[in-house]
Amino acid sequence: MSNPVPAGNPGDREDDQSGRFVMQPNGRPRPLSPHLQVWRFHDTMWGSILNRGAAIAMSGGALFVVAWLAAAAFGPEAYETFSAVMGSPIGLLVWFGLTLASCYHLTAGIRHLVWDAGHGLTPKTSSRLTWASFLSAVFIAFAIWGFLIGSGRVAL
């Protein structure tokens, strides 16, 4: 932590004893940034962390998509091999995860565009938007896989 603010008039920021203010190098007291240890975990923090996690997962997923293109370009045998590997339990789990990541990155992206336009920025509405993006992403992902399995396109 930076230099504590020296004692001055009690009750004001010049005489802060709570550690909420620090003396800046220019000699002015300024509020200390919210610190991890005193920061209450928020819905929007989960929203942000999961969005970045989904983005990193999708970056790995990009390799799978290009591998699919390669398999198609290399002909029927390569395509069948690719389909068999991706149709295995682990392969299906990976693609379900990528579906969920894509759906969440999509809904979270829309949420961020709404915020960027200056809407829904109060604590209550931002939490609600975050939950809406969670639930709609899970709903879309399960709807897709429900249809894929129900219509027999994916055999478990």
Place this chain on the structure above:
Amino acid sequence: MSHHGQKAFLKGVKVSERHGAGEWKAERLSSLVLIPLTLWGLWSAIALTGGGYDRARDWFTQPVNAVLLALTLLIALWHMYMGLKVVIDDYIHRPASNRTLLGLIGLICLVLAAASVFFIVRLALGSAPLPAGFGF
């Protein structure tokens, strides 16, 4: 770049001094374009799942699909590069490591983009399966 600490303001908001505003706009623009493209991509993935090689081959020979898929992947890879750049800038502060990782990510994105376009063009044109003509 501004000099002598001169700061420009527009409607009371500070104008970015270098390339920050351009990056911000590029991130939002690519996000906006990717919304319909992602929905189309999910729809196409559902249509192609379980269809085997024949359905995939027929799907690629339709120009709309080939063009939209190439567009989706190129914009997504651009968006992915910008996103991974932010992650690297957030956590990797040593200049040499930061530069190396950014270069590596850029290279991977370029290779993936080139490979995607190459495969999509061959599939769209109905070219023979790949080893043919390449001698391996």
